[in-house]
Amino acid sequence: MEASSKFIARTALAGWLGELSARFRVWAPRREGRAVLYRPFDPQAPEDNLPELDKKPTESAKHIIFPRSEPLINFRRKRDPEHPGQFLLDLRVPEAPGPSLIFGLPPCDARGFMVFDPVYNGSGTDGQARDIYYLRRRAAALLIVRSCSRTLSTCFCNWVGGAPDSAEGADILASEAEDGFLLEPVSSEGAAALDSGLLVPADENRLKAAQAARDEAKKTLKPAPDISGAGKALLERFEDAAFWKGEAAHCLSCGICTFLCPTCYCFNVTDETAGANGVRLRSWDACMTPLFTLEASGHNPRQDKAARLKNRIGHKFSYYPELHEARFACVGCGRCIKSCPSGVDIRRIVTDSVGLTQSPKPKAAPRNIPGGKE
């Protein structure tokens, strides 16, 4: 494949994205104030919205394939022309959106979709329901991953099988190389997208430069502890209420960690109406809110925030791996740590549960932490 690796000069990038815009809806990270967000690339003004590739995007790319809220069904109630006192239901499903291309996502974001895939594809088994809304977007999306040229102190992709230059889930891997980017095709679709006059074949120097930068970036990651025992450890910790209450004490129960997470895939379904028209919406939901599991009777199996945090961590490091080939439902992007207003650190919870925490900070032995039923 190396032979087909290409190079694009920084100056040609906008032009290439513009070219791709003819075939795809192109998304790329863009800086807005302090935030870096995936926004549609505007081919009309390519220079004005050059991708921000240096800073890690504030949000993950998941909303491009799994929108924050999307209509599942449009429904209309119509009077039955034959029986004026009766109504008929007219149900419609939105048409498939066109293909999209995400440029410049970090490797962890691409790996995030790998966590979605088995769930939304009925675990790949026959007879299991498949989520057509996700699948049709996913199948029509091309991911151009950019390897990380540096890492943040919140990054821990190496704990969960990732790397700053992982190509897993990518169609093309882009790596910084001097005055531009080395573009390595990972999939055949990726290779096809590299067919452009704006790209030149990658030369040896650039290949080397890119590899050197990638190696450098890898070195900036602290060594990963062995958390392979986390699944079992978490199950053993399940009944340890004090442990979980201690870990959750400062949690705000907000949705930042789940909404910024590239792997959190839970959703809610609600109906909205306007007159006789309505729409059934699927929107992101956060397992950290009590409403997530609140039953009509008033009973809530996860009444307190400790129980909810336990489920979130448990899902990522125990339940999900149990179901899906030992893959953690976490890609180590660190967004939940970086953006948590309260300093909740998922790494800490995992190492605490496995008993690997190194830091000198004592683990406060909680006596009686509030937040729900004792």
Next chain:
Amino acid sequence: MSDVTREPAGTGRELRLVGFLCNWCSYGGADTAGVGRFIQPTDLRIVRLPCSGRVNPLFIAKTLLYGADGVLVSGCHPRDCHYAEGNFYARRRLEVFRHLLPTLGIDPRRFEYTWVSASEGQRWQQVVSKFTEQIHSLGPAPRLPGAPELEWMQSGVNPA
């Protein structure tokens, strides 16, 4: 939920004005205006509430943000509230809320509150006429896009 067809087909003359009136004074005042055949502009649509104290300022926010051009609240004159105190609370809450509008970028003149008693039919006519005129002089209010999926519900046209 979605943008309104604000202007009725073919007329192009009306703006969307919503009134929240207390049942005991102002709704009665509007009735009195009707009985007196005091001609008024037709834009205003009235929501009847027990008391101006029932008016949560968020009804006004909702109405203004979701497609109205003007909102009018009217209750009993201070001290005449059927429920003794409702309008006193309303006055504070509505006044405070009105101060938020410029920060939101909404012209505060799009929202007014006043007091009209059940006997003041003529005053009601005056209030409606002036308020309608005021909103017409401001023109249609700027709109925010709703969520595309909700637009889709309205139009049946697929979101991009």
Next chain:
Amino acid sequence: MPELALKPAFNPSTPNPYLPQVATVLEVIQETHNIRSFRVRLDDEQAWASFSFEPGQLGQLSLFGVGEATFVINSPPTCKAYLQFSVMRAGEVTTALHGLQAGDKIGLRAPLGNSFPYNDLKGKNVIFIGGGIGMAPMRTLLLYMLDNRRDYGDISLLYGARTPQDLSFAYDRADWLGREDMRTVLTIDAPAEGWEHKVGLIPNVLTEMAPSPENAVAVTCGPPIMIKFTLQALGKLGFKPEQILTTLEKRMKCGIGICGRCNIGEKYVCIDGPVFTYAQLQTMVNEL
């Protein structure tokens, strides 16, 4: 470089699991003051003709504009005229469902979830223990077994509620009580005028009935507190956890194991349930 982008393929003919089929309410039955049963039938004749399910499976009833709620189909698979759902009024959707009348249109997604192991039960003695609305999920299996009576051993039913007025399925009860080939015990919590059956809490009456665990399976469903004591009572009678079946309820949305809220550890009630053996429950995390 190996092909790493193993993204799932999309087949446009994949059925949309979220799209309900339109159904018509044929009949509404007032069971108790807060429980109504709805008999519904799919509008599409072809779909209806090919519709099949197994006892214990779920259906999602859709009221457009309000939302969906999950119920066990409680008519037997042998009934080809309608599907029956019994709904206790509790939240927004169930309250709205109670407003339905015959002739109204609703949405239906069914069947979902697993089912009672009715084949494994063949030749066994089965005791049903139901409390309140908990009778509904078991009704489908009971009626199925009665329709295939020869396949099974002794069948007994213990059905209880707070008061006589809280017992549902009056139209079945007369039949059940009259049958020679099953034993039916009804109970209420406190004495009531005109009541000719047992008085007492279900676990106590169960202990009194003392069914033998020999070649037997107990199916129980009801409010959590009843289940708790019924399990204890069954244990004392010698029932092993593998011999006890129950159904679970959780807040559900998608009904197909994706939306992520009805999990108990790695199990999803909507696809791995609603039917579980007590033995299974014991291996799961304690988060009911």
Next chain:
Amino acid sequence: MATQEELKKIILDVLPDVDCVIGWGPGPEPLCASPYFMRNPEDVDYLLAGPASVHNPALFLPEYKGRKTGVVVKGCDSRSVVQLISENLIRREDVVIIGFPCAGVVDASKIAAKLGPYGEPGETERAIFDKDALNLSLGGKELSIPLSEILADKCSRCKHPGAVISDYFAGEAADALQVKDDFTDLAGLESLPLEERFRFWEKEMSRCIRCYACRNACPLCVCRDHCVASSREPHWLAQANGVRDNLMFQVIHATHLAGRCTGCGECQRACPVHIPVLLLKRSLGRAVEQLFGHHAGLDPESRPPLLTFQMEETNIKEREW
């Protein structure tokens, strides 16, 4: 950091009588502390009370209602405590308030502005606050930023750097400062024409992901689990993630805080996409101040101005028709 040592002594004294003492401890990253729940004497060693102690520990108090809890407070935090007490959301006798002379806390946005792309949490290898500067190691370089340049805006208008009320105070309590709040933070937005302000919010709200961190970080948003944002009865908001519903939520939040907000700014600090949501609350705070001369969180006996009235309102000029 003599104050911090004194604080530790106080906490050790208080600890036996309370469920826990809420303060600040080391966070996951050098630049951020984390709310910290001290239960055992050895926990107290790790207390941090300084420029990184940005969190408002009053946030957690309603969870502890009915249990005696200690809380270390900056001046701004103490106002939240007072407001909670005045609204009967916590009981005075349940809280042991421990104050100290706060010298201000840093604003991560300002640090980010100073450092450009490297200024976000997670980018720094080392960050140490000394008396009046933040010393950083960043990309192999050593930097020093004067604290005065990165203090939060709220600190520059803070009248009560010490606690408004306290049971214990580490160091010298000072009188209220003579600082005038000119609401200069609103000036930028309000210098724009109305329509542009409207479009400003449209743009800002397009980033909102409806995570409700602004709400959950607000010490006075005590409804939290029962917030109208996700209820169906009443059904104020669609779950759809549109600009209009996003803004409507902010208006709901701000309106519910009118006359109650102490301006602690936690809503804005918590926002992961940096929407200046505090502006709306500040605007209402200004209105409440102008109309009723009320400042929330100063007097535990006071009643929020929108939960009371005067028959003759001095400052409300009603429109003549």
Next chain:
Amino acid sequence: MRIGVFICHCGSNIAATVDVKKVAEAAWGMNDVVYSTDSMYTCSEPGQQAIEEAIREHKLHGVVVASCSPRMHEPTFRRTVERAGLNRYMFEMANIREHVSWIGRDKALNTLKATELVRMAVEKLRLNRVLTPKKIPATRKVLVIGGGVAGIQASLDCADAGLEVVLVEREPSIGGKMSKLDKTFPTVDCSSCILGPRMVDVAQHERITLYAYSEIDSVSGYVGNFEVNIRKKASYVDWEKCTGCGACTEKCPSRKTFDRFNEGLGATTAINIPFPQAIPKKATITAGACRQFQGKKCGVCAKFCPTGAINHEQKDEIVTVKVGAIVAATGYDLTDWTVYGEYGAGRYPDVITSLQYERMLSASGPYGGHIKRPSNGEEPKSIVFIQCVGSRDPSIGRPYCSGFCCMYTAKQAIMTKDHIPDSRSYVFYMDIRSPGKGYDEFTRRAQEEYGAQYVRGRVSQVYPRGDKMVVRGADTLLGLPVEVEADLVVLAVGGEASRDAPKLAEKLRISYDGFGFFMEGHPKLKPVETNTAGVFLAGSCQGLKDIPSSVSQGSAAAAKVMALLSRDMLESDPQTALVDIKRCIGCSKCVKVCPFGAIREQDLRGQIKAEVLEAVCQGCGLCNATCPQGAIQLSHATDNQILAEVEALLCQM
């Protein structure tokens, strides 16, 4: 839901400017509407029958009528749908007459507006719920607070109507201000002669329980079911035993006790019976004046009491009564006249208040009915009356007219002439306010027949000169300064709300104005009701008034109580606030703002939750607008219903 819509022509009232048929046609397309039609006069008998038939034929769950104002015919149509078996609250009205056809000229716009109003009504109706009034039992007993003439009248009327009455009076005797008066205007009949027998009636009435020298400690409960704690203050005399013989008062050595009944004009004993006609006629010890209480050895009264009723150890006692209704009749107090330093009030013995003058005039008063100068006991010849002392004076916070001073001053001028034929009376006044039957004639008689000299103007100063008082003022009619040398100056002091009235108002959860007067339910239409169900007002506590008005109000309040308690069960309007217990966080903001005290905190398994007393809730919805999470909703005007109406306007289909 199945909704039927009926659009009324109202003859040509609506049809002339609204295309009624078009509106009815448009309604067919609205949500849940399964039937729509127009009719000539919907409110007529055939019109109503058509609704009933449609409900039955089309199995309707709810009905919308678009016609006139709901303030006119909502009750009519509610009865209509009820006759056809629907709950009366499954009905909505769109006002397309007063709000559309009568005020707009453009038929196209009117038709559009009417259609939208119908849509709003339909959208609201879709969220209506069946509401059923609650029955609550009522205690057929009434508490009257204040034993002045208004309270006495209310008590007697209620008792005569068969209700049990508990009358509470703060002073040792009932009678109030009226019992202190010598004569009443304009008939100049003897005050105690007309009041006395009514006081006796109270004492003797089998259904009236009197607690004199008692105050209201606390009030809980709600209409029909109040529970009131009455504090019986210690009188140190066992009233069960006291016969009112007066032996103790004759022997009591503390003879310089301030005489409250006589407004300090003269002194009384530490143990005393306030006046001869007192009801109850029982002795009370003024602890502050009693030697025994000051640690001196005394006990004279105990020694001489023939029944052994004296008990210096007596303590306050709390009595709890359950009543169904409460009448507040706490009257008024004189405005503090000592603030007028320029009148020398309180400093010069010959400057007295009008009420002191009444006690002077009274034959049973301390002066035996003789007018004397307090300074030297001489008969005054020149008497100056100064009006509006403590009335109509914003500078002391009393901007209002007390209403009765002009009249009693005229009476006092007349009485003065009667007592001292060679006296001269001067009356300084601002305006003479004398509306009322025979009132204006009466003030004229004072001037014309009795020669009282009325001077229009304010008095600027009163000061002594020799043994006379000089009254200096201006005659604003003549524009000249005036100076009168007077032997006695009588200040026509106005009234103010009874001391502690606000405290009582808070206990009763009724509102009071800036002066402490209790607020009536509506200034015109509910003059004796309050906004707290079951609490009524009588007499000057609501606003100053003279005797006939007080008596009328006493009777009016009694009539309201009788109407309320005429049934054993009260029916509450179901349009009340409702708490969603699961969502209530117990912050009690609703409790704080409820004008009616209709919401209280309840402890539900350790959690505080709001609870609405349906019988007390008036349905204003203030709590609903206050609750941040919307956990308290006003039935029939819930947030969702209002939002549905708004959304019907903002979303067109």
